[in-house]
Amino acid sequence: MRAALLSRLLLTSIAASVLAPTPAAASSPELMGLERKLSMLLAERSGEYGIAALDLRDGSIVSVNGDTPFPMASTVKVAIAAAYLAQVDQGRRTLNDMVYGRPAAKVLELMIIRSDNYATDQILATLGGPLAVQQWLSSHQMAGIRVDRNIAQLLRERGHLADIKDVATPVAMVALLSRLDSGTVLTAQSRSFLFGLMSRCATGTRRIRALLPAGTLVEDKTGTLDGVTNDVGFITMPDGRRVALAVFARGGRDRQPVIAEVARAIYDRFADSTRNALALFMRMR
Numbered sequence: 164m165r166a167a168l169l170s171r172l173l174l175t176s177i178a179a180s181v182l183a184p185t186p187a188a189a190s191s192p193e194l195m196g197l198e199r200k201l202s203m204l205l206a207e208r209s210g211e212y213g214i215a216a217l218d219l220r221d222g223s224i225v226s227v228n229g230d231t232p233f234p235m236a237s238t239v240k241v242a243i244a245a246a247y248l249a250q251v252d253q254g255r256r257t258l259n260d261m262v263y264g265r266p267a268a269k270v271l272e273l274m275i276i277r278s279d280n281y282a283t284d285q286i287l288a289t290l291g292g293p294l295a296v297q298q299w300l301s302s303h304q305m306a307g308i309r310v311d312r313n314i315a316q317l318l319r320e321r322g323h324l325a326d327i328k329d330v331a332t333p334v335a336m337v338a339l340l341s342r343l344d345s346g347t348v349l350t351a352q353s354r355s356f357l358f359g360l361m362s363r364c365a366t367g368t369r370r371i372r373a374l375l376p377a378g379t380l381v382e383d384k385t386g387t388l389d390g391v392t393n394d395v396g397f398i399t400m401p402d403g404r405r406v407a408l409a410v411f412a413r414g415g416r417d418r419q420p421v422i423a424e425v426a427r428a429i430y431d432r433f434a435d436s437t438r439n440a441l442a443l444f445m446r447m448r
Contacts, residue, residue, distance in 0.1 A: 191223070197432040198225045204424060210415020215333035216429045217407040219344055219397075224337070225429075232309075232330035233411035236386030237278045238395045239296075239310060239329060244271055244360070245343055246299040247286055248353040258356070262289050268356075275360040275384060280314040287313050300339075303348055307335025317388075324390050324413050336395050336409035344397065344405065358382045361396055370394035371408060373423035375430055392418035398426065400433050 197216075205212045205227060213228040247267070250256045258268040263285045270286055273279035287293060293310045300308055311328035312320070331339075342348050343357065361382035371394045372381045383396025395409040410425050412418040 193432060193435070194223055194225050197429065198227060200428055200432075201225070201227050201425060204428065205421070208415060208417070208421050210418060210421075211413050212421065212425070213333040213409070213411040214425055215337045215409050216433075217337040217341055218433065219341055219405045219407055224334070226334055229334040230307075230332050232307075232327070232332055233393070233413060234324065234326050234386075234388060234391050235308075235329055235331050235336075235411075236388045236391050236393055237280075237283075237314075238331070238336065238384050238386035238393050238409075238411075240274050240278065240283055241343075241357075241361075241384050241395065242300060242308065242310065242339060243283060243286055243290070243296055244275055244357055245339075245349060246290055246296045247271065248349055248357060249299060250290070252350045252353055262286060271356075272360055275357070276363045276365050278366045278385060278387075280318070284313045284315055303342065305335070305339055305342065307332045308339060321389070331409075331411075333409040333411055336411075337407040340395065340397065340407035340409070344407065358397070364396075367394050369419040370422040371396060371398065371410070371426040373419075374427040379430070390414055392422065394422050394426075398430060400430070404433065406430075406433055 201214055211228070213231050213233045215224060215226040215229045217224045247256065251258060256267065258266065258271075260267045262270045267286075270282045273282035274286060287296070290296060293312055297310045300310070308331040309329060317329055343354060346354065349357070361384055362380065364383050364385065366387075367383050367385040370385060370392075371383050372379075375381065375398065380399035381396060383394055386393035386395075390413055392412045393410065396407075398406045398408055400406065406429065408426065408429060410422045412422060
């Protein structure tokens with residue numbers, strides 16, 4: 164009986180690692196405990212936060228204000244880069260194409276690593292504007308993300324805080340990240356290029372990355388406006404499990420340290436669940 168149970172557990176693990184996950188609400192005591200911990204952490208802080216963390220192995224998700232729209236700020240650049248890379252995959256463009264006098268690969272690098280707004284608007288203009296990115300999202304049934312303006316327009320109109328344009332819910336953002344990771348919307352080559360840029364993000368050292376153990380792989384993209392501080396991306400756990408994470412914050416004070424605390428709480432919970440599963444496996448041997 165023990166051997167049969169072990170076999171079922173191994174098959175379940177294999178299936179979960181192969182199939183693209185469908186987000187499922189937190190149901191295990193561990194994940195429900197994580198949601199409570201995050202809610203308590205945020206209750207002690209000023210401002211409003213939206214959080215979603217999606218286990219890309221089994222599709223389980225935890226969230227706080229996960230269905231509330233928040234201004235994306237520069238986290239929208241993940242979707243913009245993906246829309247461009249999708250056209251590369253289709254053979255309509257290449258990374259060597261010149262975009263306003265520079266190779267597209269260099270412009271994308273500036274957009275993701277340095278969060279260069281001019282580079283972003285150059286890529287957007289090449290694609291046909293925000294509507295083209297919105298149409299790409301819609302073509303893949305990615306709801307909950309709204310792309311309305313280029314960065315110059317966003318800054319000129321001072322879009323922030325309660326704006327209804329250029330917003331996403333945390334759950335929608337991790338769903339986008341999941342689709343990018345799954346291989347259903349980008350080729351392996353394009354995924355590797357995009358995630359490589361995100362792993363070199365130079366603007367988020369005090370956010371998701373700040374309190375994680377040294378050497379933890381983080382691939383992220385930050386977003387900042389007046390009163391808005393965001394960070395979205397992937398954390399790779401010690402066992403190779405990947406977690407897609409979105410933390411949006413508006414109002415209040417000390418938003419960056421709170422994002423760092425949130426990321427560490429999520430990391431610790433998933434690391435604990437991995438250790439617990441390993442301990443159970445060893446007891447069953």
